[in-house]
Amino acid sequence: MATKQHSSDRSIAQITNSFEIVEAYKTLRANLIFSMAPMSRKVIVISGPEPNTGKSTTSCHIAVMMAQTSKRVLLIDADLRRPKLHRFFRVNHAGGLTSHLLSGGDWEKCVCKEVAPHLDLMTAGPIPPNPSELLGSQRMSHFLDQVAEQYDYVFIDTSPINVVTDALVLSARTAGTVLVARQNQTGYDELQQAIEGIKKVNGTLLGVVLNDYQPSLSEEKRLAYRQYGYGEPNEKK
Numbered sequence: 001m002a003t004k005q006h007s008s009d010r011s012i013a014q015i016t017n018s019f020e021i022v023e024a025y026k027t028l029r030a031n032l033i034f035s036m037a038p039m040s041r042k043v044i045v046i047s048g049p050e051p052n053t054g055k056s057t058t059s060c061h062i063a064v065m066m067a068q069t070s071k072r073v074l075l076i077d078a079d080l081r082r083p084k085l086h087r088f089f090r091v092n093h094a095g096g097l098t099s100h101l102l103s104g105g106d107w108e109k110c111v112c113k114e115v116a117p118h119l120d121l122m123t124a125g126p127i128p129p130n131p132s133e134l135l136g137s138q139r140m141s142h143f144l145d146q147v148a149e150q151y152d153y154v155f156i157d158t159s160p161i162n163v164v165t166d167a168l169v170l171s172a173r174t175a176g177t178v179l180v181a182r183q184n185q186t187g188y189d190e191l192q193q194a195i196e197g198i199k200k201v202n203g204t205l206l207g208v209v210l211n212d213y214q215p216s217l218s219e220e221k222r223l224a225y226r227q228y229g230y231g232e233p234n235e236k237k
Contacts, residue, residue, distance in 0.1 A: 006031035028209060029065045035206055041173040043144055043154040044206065047167040048089060048181065049194040050160050052213040055180040056084045059157035062178075071152035074111070076122045078156045078170065080131035083124030085157060089115045089119040096125025100143065101134050109144055120151075131159070134171040144173060171203030182211045 001174055028057035036042050046062070048055040056079070064073040077085035078097060089113045100107045112121040128134055147154050147219075156174065158167035171177045178197055191208070198205050 002008065004170045019224070023062050028062055028207075029069075030034050030124040031207060032062070032066070032178075033069075037173045040155050042045070042152060043148050043156065045156050045158055045167055045170045045203075046180065047158045047161045047171075047177060047194075048179060049162045049186055051082075051163065051192040053160070053180045053182045053186060055160075056088070056157050058178075058180045058209055058211070059155055060085065063119055063153075063155045064116050066153050066155075070118055074122065074147055074151040075119060076154065076155045076156045077113075077119050077124040078135060078166065079159045080128060080134065081159050083127070085121060086123040089121055091115060091121065091204065093123035093125060096123035098128050098134065100125075100140050101137065102128070104139060107146065113152035126184045132165050132169060135166050136194065137211045137216055141173060143162035144217075144226050161197050162190060168201050170195050171198050172201040174203075176204035178206050178209060180209045180211060183213050185212075 032044070032158075046055055046059045059075060063073050067073040075085065076097060077083045077093075080098060083093065083096075086096075089112070096109065099105075100110045107122075110122055110125065112123065115121045134140065144154075156170060158170055161167045161179070167177070178213050179191070179194055179198075195205055
C-alpha cells in the first residue's frame with residue numbers, strides 16, 4: 001500500500017543515514033523532555049555562537065524527532081536575516097512570522113500545517129529591516145503565549161547569538177536556549193561569550209550540541225564494545 005512521504009522525511013533520511021546520528025538526536029530529545037518536564041511553557045530557542053554551526057539543521061531534526069513522539073510541535077524560523085527552514089521543508093515562505101507580526105492578523109494562517117506528522121512550520125516570511133525590534137515587540141510576546149497554549153513543544157531557530165541580539169531577545173522570553181557548536185570551528189571563547197550573553201538576559205541554557213564530532217579510534221572501539229554488551233576493551237571479567 002502506498003503511503004504519503006513528506007519532503008522533510010526524505011531530508012531526514014538523507015542526513016540522518018547512520019545509526020550514530022539518529023541515536024544522537026534521540027538522546028538530545030530525551031534530555032530535552034527530561035529537563036523541561038517541570039516547565040509549563042515548552043518554548044525553546046536554538047542558536048549558535050557564530051554562523052555555520054548547523055543550528056538550522058539541528059532545529060529541523062529535533063523538531064521532527066520530537067513530533068515522532070506524537071506531541072504537537074511547532075517549528076518557527078525566527079532567523080529573520082538568513083532564513084533557511086523553508087528550503088529544508090520545501091515550502092513557500094511568502095507568508096510567515098514577519099507577516100503576522102507586521103499585520104497582526106491570525107497567526108494560524110501563517111503556519112504550514114503538517115510538514116511532517118504532528119509537526120507544523122512557521123517560516124520567517126519577508127525579511128524585515130528591523131528584526132531585533134520585531135522579535136522584542138509586545139506582539140511577539142503575545143504570539144509566543146498563544147502558540148505555547150496550542151502546542152506541546154515550540155522550537156525557534158534564531159540568528160547566531162554573538163553576531164546579533166535577536167536570539168538573546170527571545171532567550172529572555174522562553175523556557176531556555178540550546179546552543180549548537182561545531183567541532184574544529186567554534187572556539188572556547190566564542191562559546192563562553194554566547195553562554196554569558198544568555199546569563200546576562202536571565203535566560204536559561206538547556207545545553208550545548210556539538211556538531212561534526214569525530215571520536216578517536218579508541219572511543220569508537222569503546223562505543224562498539226558497550227553497544228554489544230562486552231564492556232571495555234581488554235576489560236577483565
